[in-house]
Amino acid sequence: xxxxxxxxxxxxxxxxxxxxxxxxxxxxxxxxxxxxxxxxxxxxxxxxxxxxxxxxxxxxxxxxxxxxxxxxxxxxxxxxxxxxxxxxxxxxxxxxxxxxxxxxxxxxxxxxxxxxxxxxxxxxxxxxxxxxxxxxxxxxxxxxxxxxxxxxxxxxxxxxxxxxxxxxxxxxxxxxxxxxxxxxxxxxxxxxxxxxxxxxxxxxxxxxxxxxxxxxxxxxxxxxxxxxxxxxxxxxxxxxxxxxxxxxxxxxxxxxxxxxxxxxxxxxxxxxxxxxxxxxxxxxxxxxxxxxxxxxxxxxxxxxxxxxxxxxxxxxxxxxxxxxxxxxxxxxxxxxxxxxxxxxxxxxxxxxxxxxxxxxxxxxxxxxxxxxxxxxxxxxxxxxxxxxxxxxxxxxxxxxxxxxxxxxxxxxxxxxxxxxxxxxxxxxxxxxxxxxxxxxxxxxxxxxxxxxxxxxxxxxxxxxxxxxxxxxxxxxx
Numbered sequence: 001x002x003x004x005x006x007x008x009x010x011x012x013x014x015x016x017x018x019x020x021x022x023x024x025x026x027x028x029x030x031x032x033x034x035x036x037x038x039x040x041x042x043x044x045x046x047x048x049x050x051x052x053x054x055x056x057x058x059x060x061x062x063x064x065x066x067x068x069x070x071x072x073x074x075x076x077x078x079x080x081x082x083x084x085x086x087x088x089x090x091x092x093x094x095x096x097x098x099x100x101x102x103x104x105x106x107x108x109x110x111x112x113x114x115x116x117x118x119x120x121x122x123x124x125x126x127x128x129x130x131x132x133x134x135x136x137x138x139x140x141x142x143x144x145x146x147x148x149x150x151x152x153x154x155x156x157x158x159x160x161x162x163x164x165x166x167x168x169x170x171x172x173x174x175x176x177x178x179x180x181x182x183x184x185x186x187x188x189x190x191x192x193x194x195x196x197x198x199x200x201x202x203x204x205x206x207x208x209x210x211x212x213x214x215x216x217x218x219x220x221x222x223x224x225x226x227x228x229x230x231x232x233x234x235x236x237x238x239x240x241x242x243x244x245x246x247x248x249x250x251x252x253x254x255x256x257x258x259x260x261x262x263x264x265x266x267x268x269x270x271x272x273x274x275x276x277x278x279x280x281x282x283x284x285x286x287x288x289x290x291x292x293x294x295x296x297x298x299x300x301x302x303x304x305x306x307x308x309x310x311x312x313x314x315x316x317x318x319x320x321x322x323x324x325x326x327x328x329x330x331x332x333x334x335x336x337x338x339x340x341x342x343x344x345x346x347x348x349x350x351x352x353x354x355x356x357x358x359x360x361x362x363x364x365x366x367x368x369x370x371x372x373x374x375x376x377x378x379x380x381x382x383x384x385x386x387x388x389x390x391x392x393x394x395x396x397x398x399x400x401x402x403x404x405x406x407x408x409x410x411x412x413x414x415x416x417x418x419x420x421x422x423x424x425x426x427x428x429x430x431x432x433x434x435x436x437x438x439x440x441x442x443x444x445x446x447x448x449x450x451x452x453x454x455x456x457x458x459x460x461x462x463x464x465x466x467x468x469x470x471x472x473x474x475x476x477x
Contacts, residue, residue: 021223021226021227024219024222024223024226025219025223028215028218028219028222031215032211032212032215032216032219035211035215036208036211036212039204039207039208039211040204040208043200043201043204043207044204046200047197047200047201047204050196050197050200051193051197054190054193054196054197055171055190055193058171058188058190058193059154059171059173061188062171062172062173062186062187062188063173065098065100065104065106065173065186066173066175066184066185066186069094069095069098069106069184069186070175070184072094072098073090073091073094073095076090076091076094077091077177077179077180080180082179082180082181088180092108092116092117095108095117095119095184096117096119097119099119099120102162102163103120103161103162103163103188103189104186104187104188105118105119105120105162105186106119106184106185106186107184107185107186107187108182108183108184109129109141109144109145109148109182109183110180110181110182110183111145111148111149111181111182111183112128112130113128113129113130113131113132113141113142113145114126114127114128114129115127115128115129116182120162121162129141130142130145134157134158134159134167135158135167136157136158138156138157138158140155140157140159143155143157144172144174144183144185145183147174147176147183148174148175148176148177148182148183148184148185149176149178150176151175151176152173152174152175152176153173153174154171154172154173154174155171155172155174156169156170156171156172157169157170157172158170159187159189161189161191168189168190168191169189169190169191169194170187170188170189170190171187171188171190172185172186172187172188173185173186173187263318267318270314271311271314271315271318274307274308274310274311274314275307275311277303277304277307278304278307278308278311281300281301281303281304281307282300282301282304284297284300285297285300285301285304288300317342326338327367327368327371331367332362332367332370332371332394333355333394335367335371336353336355336370336371336374336392336394336403337353337355339371339374339375339378340352340353340378340390340392341353343378343382343390347382349381349382349387349388349389349390350388350389350390351389351390351391351392352389352390352391352392353391353392353393353394354391354392354393354394355393355394355395356394356395356396361396361462362401362457362462363462365435366401366435366457369431369432369434369435369437369455369457370394370401370403370455370457372427372431373403373428373431373432373439373453373455374392374403374405376424376425376427376428377405377424377428377453378390378405379424380424380425381407381409381451384409384410384412385407385409385410385411385451386409386410387407387408387409387410387450388408389407389408390405390406390407391404391405391406391407392404392405392406393405396462398459399456399458399459400437400456400457400458400459400460400462401456401457401462402454402455402456402457403454403455404452404453404454404455405452405453405454406450406451406452406453407450407451408449408450409449409450409451410449411443411444411449411450411451412425412441412443412451425441428453428455432455432456432457435457435458436458436460437455437456437457437458438455438456439453439454439455439456440452440453440454440456441453441454442454
């Protein structure tokens, strides 16, 4: 059951292969069907034309036989009376002698259906064959008589060949001797014509089959090319994906180590030093108290309390940098305002924050991404820009939300000595791309040239008011 499920649930590469090969298979199938149909239709027209041509040649031959025979005895028939038996016998003898080929002969029936002449099948002479039909039920003698009464005509039927006794299709031409009430005619077997037509049809089928084989071979070759190309692309893309995954994993590790190093430095250089000062102050106060110098212990105790307050502030700052509580409690706008105020106080760089109220309806991932981008941008400005003024603007609009950060510093430097800035910009780019947004960076080199970083999020990351309230309740709870 799992095997069937896996077969009917193709992976991404299999889907791409199906999408690539299915139109090709459908196109080749359509071409094959169209070619076969056109080939058969054209061949059928050619075969019909060939059959008609051969039959017309046979009919012309029969007409010539009858005309020659009639010219041969017309001097007898033309001057004879309707009851001139001698003339009838003479004409019968002439027609009996007019045989040709292996199966060609003349036949005569009177209008009552009695056979008068049949040189190759003499057992039929002087017998009445009215109502005679062939094996397919086609009337024979009655049709001869009907055509003779009308003057002349053609008739096709099945008849045993005198040479073999086997039944074959015959085409006969019949004319009427009205004064004697005779149906005189001759026929030719067209099995050779039918054999030629059958051979032509077999050749057409063979050509169509060969065409199908050629098209199938071409399609198979094309499918193999597509399959091999897809496999090569799949292998190449998989290798690239593996390389990118390894690179991304390494960058995650580097980012983690960098963050750990930053926290470790802040703990060691900030809180650790402050706590050491607190310890010395408390130790000094303890020694003074042990000597009974209560007034002298007051100053170290006050200094230790002040240092503890500073340590608490540092802990809160580090905690805020790792995960600002104001972002969850009040939203992105107040969190960015607090971030810029702290940046201004810490660095002395004039910082301006503006926003347009849009009900703060960004989802949680978007808030975190924009906040981290703002953090990274301010960090880069502090380390590399040498700016004196920074402005940050956050606003929502009909297409989504946009955060713009601008400084008047030295611009982005791309030399190897400032790789940290490049890593920060790449982190910004990846964060915004994960949310289907866009990051635009405008910068020029030189003093007081400045840099503009603009992050845009699509409208899909803005929550309706109902979902916004539910999100806030979940966060607060």
